[in-house]
């Protein structure tokens with residue numbers, strides 16, 4: 001067996017060699033769109049704080065009150081002595097907003113998936129996921145012990161084939177089949193063809209879980225996500241999301257039936273065996289929902305759409321493929337890890353923080369920049385980004 005340090009050093013060397021080593025960039029935030037790195041102030045196009053709510057006075061005030069009333073930590077698991085009125089109030093708000101019977105909050109979105117999927121399916125069952133599903137759902141599917149099937153990205157026809165095959169092979173035994181997709185995909189920014197997926201899963205008696213991490217706060221009349229925008233609230237069994245993106249706080253949640261929540265409270269290990277979310281985070285998230293649902297949310301989404309339209313108008317002139325979707329994510333397809341790093345470096349030199357996203361976060365040869373736009377960006381911020389992309393593109397042969 002290699003000595004521990006030698007083994008670790010060798011792994012890092014291998015990552016270095018192919019341009020895939022990751023490092024933490026020391027940053028401090030100064031407002032919703034600015035971060036400082038050393039003595040440099042960068043415009044932040046790398047945050048999922050799509051509405052700029054993480055710095056909103058209402059969230060800060062709600063968090064401060066909860067902090068003073070309940071302390072910095074919850075002290076125990078929800079089931080032991082950690083369940084506080086801030087958790088229950090948040091869950092009532094979530095359920096009302098998402099138009100479901102109930103909701104349950106978790107310490108993070110990742111923990112939400114990791115607890116939920118194994119609570120619903122087990123060995124002998126099937127989980128059928130979109131090929132680009134987030135790592136947390138993939139890991140959760142594997143952890144569940146169910147057999148994993150993968151359908152081509154956003155391809156209902158391929159999903160249909162898989163479901164038909166499962167039907168014919170399992171005509172007698174009837175295993176559970178859970179289909180998992182995202183509302184807006186985190187690295188590509190495109191939306192799932194939800195109506196078609198719902199029709200398919202209903203035809204085959206399967207269940208559907210939608211991870212609304214990137215559509216919550218942005219889509220639908222109440223801005224509760226893609227499921228609401230498609231009018232499918234009563235037809236999606238499991239809606240999942242994070243409180244850490246457009247809602248500007250931290251934590252994750254499931255929204256669904258009372259039965260679903262009762263089962264999760266009894267079976268989701270990442271709910272049961274973990275300290276309850278920080279009360280201040282729950283209170284801030286609830287304040288965010290209040291804002292997002294109301295006229296202020298409508299104004300913020302309008303501002304975000306205006307900034308996105310400014311950026312989208314310039315994207316076709318760039319030398320890369322730059323797909324646009326209904327959310328706030330704009331990938332710039334560079335295709336090679338080192339080119340993605342080089343391009344991100346050039347943008348950083350120009351005062352802009354845009355992350356290079358590389359394998360294994362995205363498939364090999366799909367390395368890219370991932371621009372995220374916020375309602376808090378100014379038109380001048382967008383112009384600066386466009387100018388810097390043009391300049392970097394002129395010096396880069398794609």
Ligand SMILES: *Cc1c(COP(=O)(O)O)cnc(C)c1O
Nearest residue numbers: 108109110134186213242244251
């Ligand atoms: C960010 C993200 C998560 C995880 O949420 P956290 O609260 O950050 O743990 C889950 N799913 C998707 C699609 C995400 O983008």
